[in-house]
Amino acid sequence: KQEVTQIPAALSVPEGENLVLNCSFTDSAIYNLQWFRQDPGKGLTSLLLIQSSQREQTSGRLNASLDKSSGRSTLYIAASQPGDSATYLCAVGANTGANSKLTFGKGITLSVRP
Amino acid sequence: GAVVSQHPSRVICKSGTSVKIECRSLDFQATTMFWYRQFPKKSLMLMATSNEGSKATYEQGVEKDKFLINHASLTLSTLTVTSAHPEDSSFYICSARTSGMRDTQYFGPGTRLTVL
DSSP states (O other): OOOEEOSOSEEEEETTOOEEEEEEESOOOEEEEEEEEEOTTOOEEEEEEEETTOSEEEETTEEEEEETTTTEEEEEESSOOGGGOEEEEEEEEEOOTTSOOEEEOOOEEEEEEO | OOOEEEEOSEEEEOTTOOEEEEEEESSSOOSEEEEEEEOTTSOEEEEEEEETTSOOEEOTTOOTTTEEEEEEETTEEEEEEOSOOGGGOEEEEEEEEOTTOTTOOEEOOOEEEEEO
16 A cells, blocks of 8 residues: 655744655555645645656746655755645545545645745 | 636535535636545545546545536536535635646635535
8 A cells, every 4th residue: 555654744934945855655656746835725726747657747946756666755945935835735646547646745834934 | 728616615514404516617618527525634645536428426425426527528517415414514626627638637616615
């Protein structure tokens, strides 16, 4: 059974700092990996999707990497801003045929201090 | 594009009543919809997967008679929590995907259910 771990559960940084959020998973036979953002009491916004054959994806100040063999992914946020404060969820997609299921980590709650 | 809505956004009900939550894909046809449950400081847990016109596939440990899922059209799925109890209080989130978009699930804004 796939397990996804995100440590630490919470992180507080000053504005402008570059930071890395970590995600680890136990089963390396994944279809893809996604990073989501969730604001308090809200749904999920997809940030980046990395296919199992890819190493990284970039979008603006965000860069996500994937190392399938070691079961790790990182989300790099450059020049953090207070507006980046949210919970960041890592989700691993399983290769289960037509319905690719997502297994989520518990998330990392990021607070960027002005 | 690819907007998913949920209604209601929050609901408070008495123990023993049934509550229906709607999930709609507004600008695409959702051949597959997923229902998740999220407890505070916990992961999103997949409850069930539903394909339009078929019975939902429930994850292990999820009571299908407790959580009734109907995906009668390509734009609407409903989750009914029957005879709700306080332990059913949670944040319920749906997501939707269309055929040919295996990689991408679009998530709704969630519904906060509180059972008194």
